[in-house]
Amino acid sequence: MLIRTGRDGFQHPVGSEITPRAVYEDRRQLLKWMATGAAGAALATWAQREAIAQQVARPGKLPALAAVRSTVPGAVTMEKITEYKDASSYNNFYEFGTDKSDPAQNAHTLKTRPWTVEVEGLVKKPGKYAIEDLLKLSAQEERIYRLRCVEGWSMVVPWVGYPLAKLIEKVEPLGNAKYVEFLTLADPKTMPFVGSRVLEWPYAEGLRMDEAMHPLTLLTFGMYGEVLPNQNGAPVRIVVPWKYGFKSAKSIVKIRLTEQMPRTAWNKAAANEYGFYSNVNPNVDHPRWSQATERRIGEDGLFAKKRKTLMFNGYEAQVGQMYAGMDLKKNY
Ligand SMILES: Nc1nc2c(c(=O)[nH]1)N[C@H]1C(S)=C(S)[C@@H](COP(=O)(O)O)O[C@H]1N2
Ligand SMILES: [Mo]
Numbered sequence: 001m002l003i004r005t006g007r008d009g010f011q012h013p014v015g016s017e018i019t020p021r022a023v024y025e026d027r028r029q030l031l032k033w034m035a036t037g038a039a040g041a042a043l044a045t046w047a048q049r050e051a052i053a054q055q056v057a058r059p060g061k062l063p064a065l066a067a068v069r070s071t072v073p074g075a076v077t078m079e080k081i082t083e084y085k086d087a088s089s090y091n092n093f094y095e096f097g098t099d100k101s102d103p104a105q106n107a108h109t110l111k112t113r114p115w116t117v118e119v120e121g122l123v124k125k126p127g128k129y130a131i132e133d134l135l136k137l138s139a140q141e142e143r144i145y146r147l148r149c150v151e152g153w154s155m156v157v158p159w160v161g162y163p164l165a166k167l168i169e170k171v172e173p174l175g176n177a178k179y180v181e182f183l184t185l186a187d188p189k190t191m192p193f194v195g196s197r198v199l200e201w202p203y204a205e206g207l208r209m210d211e212a213m214h215p216l217t218l219l220t221f222g223m224y225g226e227v228l229p230n231q232n233g234a235p236v237r238i239v240v241p242w243k244y245g246f247k248s249a250k251s252i253v254k255i256r257l258t259e260q261m262p263r264t265a266w267n268k269a270a271a272n273e274y275g276f277y278s279n280v281n282p283n284v285d286h287p288r289w290s291q292a293t294e295r296r297i298g299e300d301g302l303f304a305k306k307r308k309t310l311m312f313n314g315y316e317a318q319v320g321q322m323y324a325g326m327d328l329k330k331n332y
Pocket of ligand 2: 092148149150151244245246
């Protein structure tokens, strides 16, 4: 569901599956809320998406992507893996629409070949990489990551890729490079919503240098042993498992090293709601909803008990040190 904030003309999602906070904290409130019909609307939306998930066929059988299971600490969670049909039919990819089921239905128009990724900015060796060369730059690893969306749902996906650090090392960052900016494709001919004002295009994201170089930050080409389906960000995306899902930019065409902190698409849309860091943090609420719990897509029904969200999405042992001494409430 989308609401218009009016403040700046942008629209921001209010996940229809987000139960207002007061509601799940109090059973009597829940009954009241259900009586307003909001629950009915949420249930209808949820049921509709479930129905679409059943219909969206696995997009052919995509080419396999050979990979070895990663041995990097934290790279493989033992949690139950989300079913492919759910991970590929319940997506956020606003270039193809704002409903979770839109990308699976619309992203077939995305042309993933030829594809080049330009690496530029504060580097000694800038370059344009054809996707075929980028794929071969380093050995492919399989990693089983939790991904937690800021809207309150999560999934567990076996991603295939290699550390972004491998590419960054290759281009030799200059001493004053402090951030990495990701710019993604914005092609109005193949992306029907790039003409809309939902966000500023191209979709932009960024990481601090140490975050970009962290061994868990994955330059991702595949999932479930195959190349990425378009709706999940083909042919190349980033996956940053300890941050809210929107930090994991899809269908990347440019990687730029900068000295200044780059502006990001969601920060431009609503700076008070989406900060640069966006580390998963159950103790820091979104201004319009709690971040303390989450629902696992494909498993937890609308009224099932939610799971507790973990600090840094469960990757605190691996990444916590990068934020030592930082006020995470201020740097949300
Ligand atoms: N280019 C682009 N990348 C994007 C988005 C988007 O709208 N456009 N949505 C983000 C959000 S909000 C989430 S939660 C994840 C979802 O990734 P998934 O569909 O593979 O689960 O992609 C992120 N990357
Ligand atoms: Mo998200």
